[in-house]
Amino acid sequence: MTLPLTLEEIAEGTEKELKIRKYVECETCDGTGAEGGMSGNNYAMCPKCDGTGELRQVSRSVFGQFVNVQACPRCDGDGRIIEDACGDCGGDGRVERDETISVNVPAGVMEGNYLTLSGGGNAGVRGGPAGDLRIEIEEKPHDDFVRDGLDIYHDVYLSIPEAALGTEVEVPTLDGRARLEIDPGVQGGKILRMRDRGIPDLEGAGRGDQMNRIHVWTPSTLTDEEEEMMRELRGRENFQPQPSEPNTEKSFFERVSDVFS
Ligand SMILES: [Zn+2]
Ligand SMILES: [Zn+2]
The missing domain is CATH 2.60.260.20 (Urease metallochaperone UreE, N-terminal domain)
Incomplete structure (x- = not known):
């Protein structure tokens, strides 16, 4: 997203409130995606991988035996599945919401500079790490300068x-x-x-x-x-x-x- 600034704001440095729409952790389930959250008992062992989170496939050829390991697609490598998904986020562990964030802009930035807010981006699925929020500086044209x-x-x-x-x-x-x-x-x-x-x-x-x-x-x-x-x-x-x-x-x-x- 872009942040338009006047030359006066750039010269002084400024603090800006920004409205953004992003994924945040679902409060109902503490980001777990399971009904009842952390305290609930809604996890079950994944039947497809028997709780290992991996699927192994063994193949034989004239060169020997190959073991192919991949993350279990049913549980996304977690080894557990949710029996009752959280009603608010549908099991994703995150919901989309409008947030107001405050951004500190140092003096001296210029058009095309990026401010990166580490962890300020979308929340990960089911408690996964949040992404970064990147804000691009835009310089408003000035009447005098x-x-x-x-x-x-x-x-x-x-x-x-x-x-x-x-x-x-x-x-x-x-x-x-x-x-x-x-x-x-x-x-x-x-x-x-x-x-x-x-x-x-x-x-x-x-x-x-x-x-x-x-x-x-x-x-x-x-x-x-x-x-x-x-x-x-x-x-x-x-x-x-x-x-x-x-x-x-x-x-x-x-x-x-x-x-x-
Ligand atoms: Zn939820
Ligand atoms: Zn599995």
Whole structure:
């Protein structure tokens, strides 16, 4: 079964209640499958195998004598059969039921991880060992963030004047809202890193970062007055792109290596 989690839950770790339908031990017969359970006297020796639980078949050939041993199909190798089967489980020793289980999810899990609850699966037939319950983690898509390993990416949109003049914006983080200072002259595509605001490592080795990716928003319609201002700015020297000039934005590849080093 799958367990959908938000990025906030993944970052903090969480405890979740899960409703599952599974086989549990039949309480009426203590899982024995016999009417009256442990205290009853409803077992009889299996007539097919005489209580040994095995069937032996001897065959002879030119190579000698072969003894073939197999589990008795009548008693499933138990050597005993139930004379009066439990009415609640029909002799299976287990019944299907809705159960609510509580699952502890450690911080830092990711999509596709499995949590295995040992013995949390279906009860075995007639008191046999229970199976494991495997829960697959599913990451819910987030409105504000895209996860990349331990880091999360957030898109920040600035107007052209904001990018040119610098500003302070409020950004969401996994721990609530935070202020982000934007220097004058920021270029679109620049990534402003907030340390330790990402996803914690599953094994406790630190925490990822929040990468705020700057976008400069270009208006798609302009009034006559705005168009006039833009035409006036277009010719100005400071508005000519100079991507190779020192102290301006690094090239795309330099920037990428910065981010991932
Ligand atoms: Zn029963
Ligand atoms: Zn038998």
